[in-house]
Amino acid sequence: MPPEIPQLESLAALVDLDKSSAVPLYFQVAQQLEAAIAGGVLPPGTRLDSEIELADQLGVSRPTMRKAMEFLVDKGLIVRRRGVGTRVVQSQVRRPLELSSLYDDLKSTGQEPATAVLSNTVEPASAAVAEALRLAEGTPVIALTRLRKARDQPLAKMRNYLPALLLEVRTDALERHGLYELIRAAGIRLHAATQKVGARNATAVEARLLGESRGAAVLTMERVAYDDSGTPVEYGTHIYAAARYSFQMNLLMG
Structure with a gap:
């Protein structure tokens, strides 16, 4: 928990009102x-x-x-x-809905991303993972679980899967770099993604990890990223603390 900040004595020095203005x-x-x-x-x-x-x-x-x-x-x-x-409260991280990683987005806006790698293993692909990555069920995949922080505040729990033969993902590299950064460094060009955003209540374990109360709202994102040949290279299921995070979508009217 961050140290307690003293109570502000008066707002008078911060707020200058114009009572003759038409602005309420x-x-x-x-x-x-x-x-x-x-x-x-x-x-x-x-x-x-x-x-x-x-x-x-x-x-x-x-x-x-x-x-x-x-x-x-x-x-x-x-x-x-x-x-x-x-x-x-901590201002929300507003993330655009585009093909970028949370690490890249935080870094580009000066929000000091930090990563704790909770697990980095190779395991047989479950039916859901195999379907997302277009693999045979049971095919070895890299399974990553990470806790992403911004300004020392827990922000997201991320679970990602990649084909085991795609690249080597070292834990020490994951602690210093974003996953998409490592994928690009391996010569893999990310071209497109399908993404689904939702919301639900946090479980007790999730709430504790994100520093929230049990049952607090979390945003969810499920994404499959594809290389420039259309082959799935990454499948992710993430949850975000809704109090500190939002998705931003830009729409153009035709």
Whole structure:
């Protein structure tokens, strides 16, 4: 657990309201608090005062302050819990839905990825794995289980399978590099993937691994990646802490 961050004494120095503006006061408050969170002025763990105290500090009504806080709660930037109060939470990692690895995405955005390799074995392909990789059931496959962290916070538990003859995957290399980076280094060109995203509740084991409470929401992703000849080279089943992670999709209208 990260060390507790002292409670912020007053928001008055962070929020400058223009009461003559047409922009609603609650939105001015929410936007400026969001900017302070994004900029690290209010880092994860910062404890905020009650709505009444915050309203007094900023000279706004309690309904205005409540609406601003609800806006931030809805965006996943703060959390309110009985007995704990209101705290800033770790901002979500927003990952685009494209053919890239989580490691690459985190590294490109400066989010300090770290990997703990929980297992690295060769095992017979189950029926589901064999079907995804277009192999005969029982064919040897590399089976990897990893815990990915960002900024020292557990983010994802990843299970990946590759044909055993495809390449050698060393544990020490996995701790320093992303899986797709190692695949590319072996001369394999990733060309396309099929991907399915879902959601469910975490099991007790999953919740403990991700630092969440039992039954917390997790996002799921199942992916098969193909090389430039159309051959499946990797099958992955991942779960992500929904409180710290989301998928982003860009759509173009024709």
